[in-house]
Amino acid sequence: MPMVAPERRRRVTISDVARHAGVSKAAVSKVIRNDYGVSDAMRDRVQRSIAELGYRPQAAARALRGRAYTIGVLMQHIGIPFYAEIVTGLVDELAASDYQAIMIQGGTHDKTEKRAIDALIDRQVDGILMIAPLAGRSHLEQVAREIPTLVLGRHDRSPAYDSIVDDDRVGSELVMEHLIGLGHRRIAHITFDKAHGQAADRTPRIRAETYERVMREHGLAGEIAVVATSYTEEGGYRGAQELLSRTPRPTAIFAGADEAALGVLAALHEVGLSVPDDVSVAGYDNTKLAAHPRIALTTVNQDGVVMGRTAGRLLLERIEGRTSAAHFSVIPSLVVRGSTAAPR
Amino acid sequence: MPMVAPERRRRVTISDVARHAGVSKAAVSKVIRNDYGVSDAMRDRVQRSIAELGYRPQAAARALRGRAYTIGVLMQHIGIPFYAEIVTGLVDELAASDYQAIMIQGGTHDKTEKRAIDALIDRQVDGILMIAPLAGRSHLEQVAREIPTLVLGRHDRSPAYDSIVDDDRVGSELVMEHLIGLGHRRIAHITFDKAHGQAADRTPRIRAETYERVMREHGLAGEIAVVATSYTEEGGYRGAQELLSRTPRPTAIFAGADEAALGVLAALHEVGLSVPDDVSVAGYDNTKLAAHPRIALTTVNQDGVVMGRTAGRLLLERIEGRTSAAHFSVIPSLVVRGSTAAPR
DNA sequence: AGGAAAACGTGTACCGGTCTACGACGCTCC
DNA sequence: GGAGCGTCGTAGACCGGTACACGTTTTCCT
Known part of the structure; x- marks a missing residue:
């Protein structure tokens, strides 16, 4: 032998x-x-x-002359469950092809993100999926000129790249109609303020505007109460503290993001108010924590897996030569859990 | 112009x-x-x-002859907060160098993981960080022969690759001493059973063995109660159901992982038992959910950031030519929160 | 029947870097 | 003044693939 x-x-x-x-x-x-x-x-x-x-x-040799058979995914941070869902969808869609997805962290600063994007370009990925990038529109367009690009989670569409976005208007309406349907009138909203970090996108504004619009449509213009902090647990915590100090305090709080809603829950817990008996709380994004029985947060679900699949399909199309831009808007759905109920 | x-x-x-x-x-x-x-x-x-x-x-051209200046990170799934911490540490350590980290999902099957590993090799990464891989030891060694490799989170060390691992013995002792110190005697443990998925590693066994050893050392051999399900929320839920059906029921449950502990909390919540008044619960891993005030889980913290930094350093050393294997064991710490208290 | 187009394989330039071998140059030291 | 040596820079091979041009054979259409 x-x-x-x-x-x-x-x-x-x-x-x-x-x-x-x-x-x-x-x-x-x-x-x-x-x-x-x-x-x-x-x-x-x-x-x-x-x-x-x-x-x-060998991918390097192929890349030099042809393609690298690689799709690059840019995200701020890999630990975000919703992003993971998107990646699941993408990987699923690519499984049948010869393409592989690689992820790269852009971090929370323009500079680190730019370095990450450059890294993907230098590695000659055939397509880039950017999840909620910080970069300005002109930079995105510049990248898109070099490489097929799809931007997910931003409302500023461009003919240079494809985009997929959640229909935040619909989602916010779902939350508001739900709360109003339960009988709430003093509904407050926590939104994201540019002062608290980069938000290259209009998402928070859309959610906040929809909140205000629905309030007005139901003759609740006088009850409108918006606090601008940030879409983080800490932001929600501070926002809730502020709202709870007002009299009369709101009977329901619609946080613009689950992360913030968690902060709201923490703040309520701290002052001994019970959910949903004293205050109803709703979030947006349906993160994994929201589902846990001890949290049980009413929220809006965006189907990340479908978004990821769609992203994969669109990118492959682009790589195959499509030049016209495609823009998808995904309709979210409401997930009602224990954190909302009729006001007492 | x-x-x-x-x-x-x-x-x-x-x-x-x-x-x-x-x-x-x-x-x-x-x-x-x-x-x-x-x-x-x-x-x-x-x-x-x-x-x-x-x-x-251009990375591809460099890779063909020299190096790709890329570190590949393999993980089952990107949405896991602890993994994200590791990546944070790694990225931090690499920031000063010319190397870039890219992540790839291996999924939960041998086959998909193998495909992911191959993808990294084909892209000629200069080093691979494998976080809790499923692959068998011989496969890991084979990869390590081709590319500098570091395995994180597995106890089977090998001269072929570096490894970093949490000292699960110490961590489990911390939990057990804490519970016993509070006065608990009927302490149950939920562990992971091979029948419920692949576990190429000894981690669950070490935690379970330590549980049993500490029980015996305190003369509690008669109280030992272990249920083998899995390190998932569902596994914890089923495990807790089983334990609660026994009489007398345990006054404390040490779940081998936070995920499982969350399932335990859900099960307790369902039958109307309060935590920590009726039952104390402890987990392992200090996931992000554990910290939330509504959860407040006592657990064991592994410093993922330090692990990631160390991983980066070791990999760069290997790439620079070190041939001897390095093995690190990281000492965890106990995080006491509201889910544990003296038994009533 | 005749010509165009498609089918099939080969040889080779080329992609953008790195690496090796080697030559030119300036300096020191007998 | 020339041998010896270290420094600096260049030319050109090379890495492992892909794209393109080309020659021959087969198929198709009118």
Whole structure:
């Protein structure tokens, strides 16, 4: 039995396959890429050799001349459950193709994000999915000129790139109609203020405007109460403190994001107010924590998996050559849980 | 003013820089890589040209001959907060270097994980950080022979790769001493059973064994009660149901993971038992949910950021040529919150 | 029947870097 | 003054793929 020493075996290359199959490198390349001009017999032979030698093409070499078969995903931070859902959808969609998704963290500053985007470009990814990027529109367009780009979660569409966005108007209406339907009138809203961090996007404004509009439509213009902090647990906490100090205090709080809603819950817990008996609370995003029985937050669900799948499909289309821009708006749904009830 | 059309500008290459600076490609390459044999004057000139042209080297071309300046991070799923912490540490450590971290999802099956690992290898990453991989030890060693590898979160060390692991013995002791110190005697444990999914690692066993050992050391051998489900919310839920059906029911439950502890809380909530008055609950991992006031779970904290930083440092060392294996064991700490108290 | 187009394979330039070998230059030291 | 040596810089091979041009054979259409 020929015992081969496993020490530092040189990687199998396309030339090895070509030699083994008795054909040219170019032929092997064609077979791999399902390119035009390959007979069945040739394909069989080459594929047998590939399998036998355990050959896998080297991405760097491919990238240099053709494609890298890689989709880059940019996000601020990987620990965000909603982003994970999107990635799940994307990976799912790409599974059938030869493309692989890689994720990169952009962080919370323009500068670090730019470095991350550059890193993706330098690695010649074939497409970029940017989830809620911080970069300004002109920078996004500039990137899109070089690489097929899809921006997810931002309302400023552009002909240069595709976009997918949650219909925040619909989602906010769902929350508000739900609360008003329960009989609430003193409904407050916590929104995001630019002063508390970068928000390159209109999302918070849309949610806040919809809140105000629905209030007015129900003759509750006089009850409008908006606090601007940030879409974080701490922001929600501070916002709730502020709202609870007012008299009469609101009977319901619609936080613009689940993270903030968690802060609201914490603040209520601290002062001994019960949810939903004393105050109803609703969020937006349906993060994983929201579902836990001890939290049970009424919120708005955006189907991240569907968004991710759609993103994958659109990116592959772009890579295949589509030049017109596509813009999707995903309709969210309301998830009613224990944190909302009729006011006492 | 010469107005240059921005349409499809060809990317700046090393040759462009060389021409612009009036030197050879090799000289530019040396400057970029801080290689030996470059005079100060030369460095200045080249760097000025690089800045002026906005040149950035193309990773694929570098990878083909040298390095890709990329660290690949493999994880089952990106939405896990503890993993995100690790990545934060890693990114932090790499920030000073020229290396970039990219993440890839391995999923929960051997097969998908293998595909992800192959993808990283094919992209010629210079080092791989595997967070709690599913793959068998021999497969890990095989990968490590090709690429500097660090395995995080697994107890089976190997001379072929570096490893970082939480000292689960110490962590479990902290929990148990805490509970016993409060006066608990009927303490139950929920562990992970292979039947409920792949666990290529000994972590659950170590936690369970430590639980049993500490019980015996305190003369509580007769009170030992272990339920084997899984380290998931659902597993904790089922485990708690089982434990609560016993009489007398335990006064404290040590879940082997926070996820499971959340399930325990849900189960207790359902049957109307209060925490910590009726039952104390402790977890392990200090996930983000554990900290929320409505959850307030006593748990064990592993410093993911430190682990990530260490991982980065070790990988860079390996890439620089270290051949001996390094193994780190990180000492965890107890975080006491409201879910544990003296038994009534 | 005749010509165009499609089918199939090969050879080779090329992508953008890195690495090796080597030559030119300036300096020191007998 | 020339040998010896370290420094600086260049030319050109090379990495592993893909794209393109090209030649021959087969198929299709009128």
